[in-house]
Amino acid sequence: MRFHPLSVLSVLPFGPLSGIATPFASHWDDLREKHTWNSVPENWQNLGYPPADTTIDLHIALKAKNENALIDALIEVSSPGHPKHGEHLSREEVAELVAPPSDMLELANAWLEHHGVHPSTISTKHGGSWLTLMGVPVSRANELLRASYQLYQHVETNDTVLRTLSYRLPAALVEHVQNVAPTTHFGFPRTPRQEPFMRRGGATTEQTKALGGEPGTVLSSRDQDVTPSFLRWFYKTSSYVPSAVDRNVLGVVGYLGDQPSPDDLRQFMNEHRSDATSATYSVVQIKGGGSNPSNPTNEANLNIQYTSAIVHPTTRIFYSLGGGDPLLNWLDYVLDLTSVPQTVSTPYSIPEYKVPLDYATHVCNLLAQLGARGTSVLHSSGNDGVGRGNCLVQDSSGNSRVQFIPTFPSTCPWVTSVGGTTGYNPEIAASLSGGGFSVHFPRPSYQDDAVPTFLLNLGGQYNGLYNPMGRGVPDIALQAMGYPIILKNRHKKVSGTSCSTPTAAGIISLLNDYRISNGKAPLGFLNVLLYGICLEGLNDITSGSNPGCNTDGFSSVPGWDPVTGLGSLDFERLVAILSRW
Structure with a gap:
């Protein structure tokens, strides 16, 4: 129903029904x-x-009766060398683990x-x-x-x-x-995409430089556009032709009525990938999801246009969610499927401190179920560096303190968090790249060799502003600045980790195509691979930072860091690594 504000109407609770009695x-x-x-x-x-x-x-x-069983199974099927590696679980097997x-x-x-x-x-x-x-x-x-x-x-x-x-x-x-x-979690409000090189309220010359916009730094020879052809060349997917297109599925999740336009996609492909002008996608509407493609949104068009340009002709599904709790509604839907998509891109985030721990834990467990079934889930790390504004955070008890602000669901250990980069030769951190350390979730074991090195070099800087024992984000980072899109037949340019996330998802989907077409299991939960045998297939990002909270933020350094994670993806090197197991 449509809600209307009423200022004086009271709601009286029913009392217990007199005819019902139980021994409890x-x-x-x-x-x-x-x-x-x-x-x-x-x-x-x-x-x-x-x-x-x-x-x-x-x-x-x-x-669950055994709260460790699901995560144990997830790590087993995700770990190369384990006897159960790649033996992803069925819906019924997962249900038994979480009963x-x-x-x-x-x-x-x-x-x-x-x-x-x-x-x-x-x-x-x-x-x-x-x-x-x-x-x-x-x-x-x-x-x-x-x-x-x-x-x-x-x-x-x-x-x-x-x-x-x-x-x-x-x-x-x-x-x-x-x-x-729904109880105390207030949800995922729409977040406007950032225009390139613009913080909210405009950008000064110095801010533009901080975002990587100094002449000669950000693709100046390409008029600062990060086009599909550039991305396919830069991340080395141009020569790969998908062949498991009837078995490999890439899902894009759209919340709050976000929806794409097939007409805009057709124009975008005509301009940016003329060999794939027939690209299309299917839409699944869930709990009141949008059904009017004549009224598309930035977020949905961005995700469909760039995933299509990277993975065509791979099957693509856009999940359109309406009101209520769109994240839980989508997870409820997808986990009830007999066959789940192999790759999912979700470019939404919310400051973690705004999410109750019990809700966050529940959602994270559901995302772990999806990983155990063979899905690679990618979430954007946010667009505010280490935090927006003065970062004065009030907890549920009413106490306030300054702290860096990572975003959820990116902080869930069982998804792959995607930050942002800019430029090339070298590729550097985009200063909007969300990153930091979770307060809700402890550091997972797959980060035990990567994160402590960064913390040791950081020393005492920012003590008290972050949780050094928390799960570190992001895990990877890709180009995030200056993406041209088509919206309602008009050209726009947008930036943010909601740009880098579908790009990363497209590359992962091609890796899943490679695996499936060679008779192997899809990648599933990625992070054990990324922090392990696939580390050599990543481009380490070693410069830039993510300012916020009235600080310079963290710095991108050799190895993992809470700005660009382990770095960006090199498709050809990753294929070579994956071909060995």
Whole structure:
């Protein structure tokens, strides 16, 4: 339904239904806080209560009976030399790994029954780890979770969501429930793409130089355009012709109604890849995703145009998501497929501190499931260097402090985080490249040989502004500045890690094509490979930085760094490495 702000309407909770009794009833009044915001999150304003007849679909994620099993399996199938390498799991095998204890599933259902949630409105997926409650009246959701759902609007984008600032769960369940959504996670508001060499509000000469725009630095001989022909030449994919086009799929995810235009794609290919003017894609609409290609958006056109120019004629699917929680809705959809796409590009991010830990952990576990099934998932690292503005961060308790701000889902250890570069001869860091260290997620083992070296050389600089034990981002970085696109039959130029991410995804998709066409498994989760045997197939980026938070940010140095990661991709060297196993 369409939400309208109401300032005085109150929502009264239903009481427990008198006809329902369970042996667990005494459990339900002993409640524990699951997550609470001390105040309305930044850039959101309260519009009041929703209309009385408003309903909501709730997703309840239960923890697995063996919480380590999924990650153990992911690392096994992703590690060259392991006996199970490349033996990616089926939907049913993953569901078995993430299934909750049977008694916890029974207890959760008893709790829902106690509050009048009829079993016919509950669907169970992913081994019982994900319960979806369809069409729950907001008043009942408030009682169930001791919540206060209200409407909130983003002050910059006008996106409107139904959320609560806190929720509680019964003590008997709170440690066994990973997350309930939507609750306190406010979502992914639209973020305008940066025009080339422009920070928000314009750029001075010095800022332009910092972004790599000094004459002679950024492709000046090509009028500073990063075109498909340049990218294919620079990353050495020009001579490769895909052959597993009926078996290899590249997925592009579009949130919040973002959608591409086939007419704009046709014009783009005519101008930039005349041998592939027949390029097309399919659209899958999920939960109200856009269906009007006559009203395309920057983000969607950018991703479809550049992935098409790199991987044509490989199959491409655009997943169009509407409202609600688009990230969870997409993961719910794709994980329920019998066959998943081998490569996925997702150019969206949000400051990690704005994402509740329980929500972030749930999403990260779902992304790990996708990796275990053989998908290479790439997420952009953000466009604000180490952080935007003064980086004064308020935690859920209301305490504020300055800290660098990495972005989620890029910080999830089970995706490949993509930063930005610019220039050539040499290729250097783009200063907008998001990078840093996660607060939510500890450093994964595959980074144990790479990240400590950087930290040792960094010394005490920025102590207290970042988590030295956190997962480091990005993992790789590619060209991010000055991409020409076609939007509504007009030429534009954009920049950001939402440019570098589809470029990286296109190259990875070609590597998957190479693997599949030679009778081998797709790459799946990439990071074990990138930090291991594929390291020699990367171009180390050793200059530039990512300023932010009123600091110079981190510097790009030899080896891994939190600006450009391990470097950019060299397709031909990576093919040579992959041909050996």
